[in-house]
Amino acid sequence: IQINGAELRGCKIKYSSSSKGFGIFSSNDSPHDGIHMVVPLDLAITPMRVLEDPLVGPECRSMFEEGDVDDRLLIMLFLTVQRLRKSSSWKPYLDMLPNEFGNPLWFTADELSELKGTSLLRATELQKENLKSLFDDKVKKIVEKLLDIDGVCESNGVRFEDFLWANSVFWSRALTIPFPRSYVIRQPRQTEGSSSSTETGDSSSDPPDEEETIWIEGLVPGIDFCNHDSKALATWEVDATGSTTGIPFSMCLVSVGDSFVGEEEEEEEKEICINYGNKGNEELLYLYGFVLEENPDDTLMVKKPITIIHPHPLCHDNLFRILQIHYPNTCLQCLLLKSSLESG
Structure with a gap:
């Protein structure tokens, strides 16, 4: 992500624990302005990004215009394809994501039996049935078709687990991002895989101070490694003009208050978390695969x-x-x- 314009300003991404995976930690040079990370929105995996992809974009656009796939399925298909393509330019990022998840869709039969008596059990059973049906009826054929576009057979076959993985990645990491309208309505990208590949004709121009906002779901590599804390001392913001970060059309991870100022005086690194929202344990388990022992919500x-x-x-x-x-x-x-x- 740094090669493509992201900046780690006083933080590092490193392995946290077996239950959390990777996380974001403050470093010895924590910034005094409270901005720990800046990621250009060009790096976000959104439906726009999928449709503009030089390899799978044209085929995905055709299916999207025909109504065969929606915004969310586009992203899941893209993740599935990129995971199975060994030469994918997204491989360094995807390799850092979990291979399995702790949500009930990944539970064994014995683990599911512990959910008896809860509404979560039936919801899990129905969702897994729906996902399996969607995979058999549509997803498997589409992914195989997209993998054959470049004529290089890099996969041993498309499994349901690959799609289940992409589904879990989306629901556990996607954000609803407030994109400036001038960013969304623009010229498509030309190439992929390098810092120049993510640049567009007008993304570097100065956007207006006030304009319409378009909310779009997507993954923001880097920011999505933030783990949850109900008393989080950081949050993410979109900087359309570059007035906050110096990088127009970017998302930044910023401290709330002065919680990390002067962190260089402490020897122990501090994890930088965000709040996923006021969610009960059933919702946390269903979406993210964890619960809180003392959850006020x-x-x-x-x-x-x-x-x-x-x-x-x-x-x-x-x-x-x-x-x-x-x-x-x-x-x-x-x-x-x-x-x-x-x-x-």
């Missing part, structure tokens, strides 16, 4: 039979009686924060 589904509920003043009495008579086993489901139930 953890939730509990409470079911209340309709037969013991008193009608609301705005609810028609006759309608409520019909529900009680004909649907006596109906339950209303309410999602509550576990912390709200501590006092009973």
